[in-house]
Amino acid sequence: MADVTASVPHDYEPTFGDYVALMKPRVMSLVVFTALVGLLVAPVSLHAVEAFAAILFIAIGAGASGALNMWYDADIDAVMRRTAKRPVPSGRVDAGEALAIGVGLSGISVVMLALATNLLAGFLLAFTIFFYAVIYTMWLKRSTPQNIVIGGAAGAFPPLIGWVAATGSVSIEAVLMFAVIFMWTPPHFWALALFMRSDYDDAGVPMLTVTHGRKTTRNHILAYTVLLAPVPVWLALTSVGGPVTLIVAVALNAWFLWGAYKIWRRDEVMAEADNFQVEKAFFRFSLYYLFAHFGALLVDYALKAGGVI
C-alpha cells in the first residue's frame, strides 16, 4: 500500500488539483449523470436545492470511495501503465492523506445526504462506499476473477440512490436502472482487459484473461451481453421509459450483441493481426452505450414533462 515508488521530490506538497484527481473525476462525472437521471425520472420531485445537494453528496461519496481505492491499491496502481500517474503511486499525495480524505469525505457525504433527503438514501450511499472500498478493493479485486462482476454493483448504485433520494423507497424502475449498469460492467471491462493485458498481468490482478485465458473471456463477454440485452428493453417498458428509451434500447443492444458476437468469433491470432480493433471498438461503444441509455431516459422525461407524449 504505502511503500510505493515516488517519482517526485520528497518535500512535494500536493496542490488542490492533486486532491481532486484523488477522487477520480471521470468516474464521478458518470456517477453524477446516472444519479441525476435516477433522481429526475422518479415520480416525486425534490426542491431544486435539495436535488442539487443530493447529487453533490452522492458525487462526493463516489469520490471518497475513489480516494480509498487509491490509498489501498497504490502498490498495484504503480505497476500498471494506465494508473501509474495517479496521485498516490506517483508520490504527489501521501497514502495516509488519501485515507484521511477518503474516510472524512465518506462520513460527510453520507450524513449530509441523509439530512438533505432521507435515511434510506444515506444508508445506500454508505453501503456503496463500503462495497467499493472494502468488498471490491480490499477483498475481491485481488482474490477472484469475478472481481469485475461483483465490483460492478458499486458503480450501479448511483441511479438507484438518486431515485431513493427523491422517493424514499426502492421500486422496479430503480432496480432495473441498477441492473443495466451492473450487467454492462463485465463486458465493458473484459473488453478492456483483452487489449490491456500486460497491465493486469504485471500487477498480478486476477483478471479473467489472466486466470482462465482469453478464449474464456471472449465467451464471458458474449454471455453477459446476451444477459444484459433484455434489461434496458424492460426498463423502457416501465413508467420511466418511453419511445426514445425503447428505440435506443433495441438499437444499441442489437449493436452491442453484434459486437460481442464478433469478439467471441475471433481468436488471438486474428486479434493481434489487426491490433485488437474489434475489442477496442467494442470498448469505445460500451462507453456511449451507457450514456445513450440514461440520456434517452432523460429525453423521455423531458417529452413527458413538456406534454409531448
Added chain:
Amino acid sequence: MDLKATHELHQRRLSRNVGVALTLVFFVAVVFGLTVVKVTSGEAVQGFDHTVRPELLPVETN
C-alpha cells in the same frame, strides 16, 4: 537562502489553501441553502417550539 523569495512550493501551497477555503465556503452555502429550504417548506414549527403555542398554529376555517 532569501526567506522572502517565493518558491514553487509556496504556489502549490497557495493553490491548495485557496481551493480548500473555497470548498469550505461552498459547503457552508449548501448547508445554509438546505436549512432555508427545509425550514420554509416544513410544518408550522414555531407552534411546537418547546411548549405548544396554539396561537401560532394556522387557524382552521370550519
